[in-house]
Amino acid sequence: MRYLPTIAQTVNGIPIKELEAEYLQIEGTHVLLSPKLSIDIDYGQRDRALVLKDTEVRDENNKPVKFNSMIDALNFMSAQGYEFVQAYTMQDSSHQTSCYFLLKRKKSEKEK
Structure with a gap:
């Protein structure tokens, strides 16, 4: 698998x-x-002052990270400490379909 150093994303x-x-x-x-x-992440973040919230995963050069598939993104997020909860799709008014995955932070060994 091709995952960049985790501190960079x-x-x-x-x-x-x-x-x-x-x-x-x-x-x-x-x-x-x-x-x-293109993967966007919504964790309930607020917009920064005078800047629209940036929901794309970005690399160390501030360029958007592109994923091969939703499973590629899910594996990436698992490596970041999150686990899958639920998936669904939605279609916007222009008939473009987006796929959504709800994730939950994994419990540490201490929390289990």
Whole structure:
């Protein structure tokens, strides 16, 4: 598998492993003219002052990380400490379908 160093991936400027969220949702949408997906993460974050919230996973160069599939994104998020809860799809008014996965932070050995 191809996972970049985990400290490099951020959402809204915060390293994924440092998100203070018990639950989060990932949304996968197809990248135009590509088989890859763009993954957005909603953990209930607020917009930063004068900046729209950035929900894409970004690398150490602040470029969006593209995933091969929702399973690729799910495996990535599992490595970040989250586990799958539920999946569903929705279609917007332009008939584009997005896939959503609800994830929960994994319990540590101490919490079990």
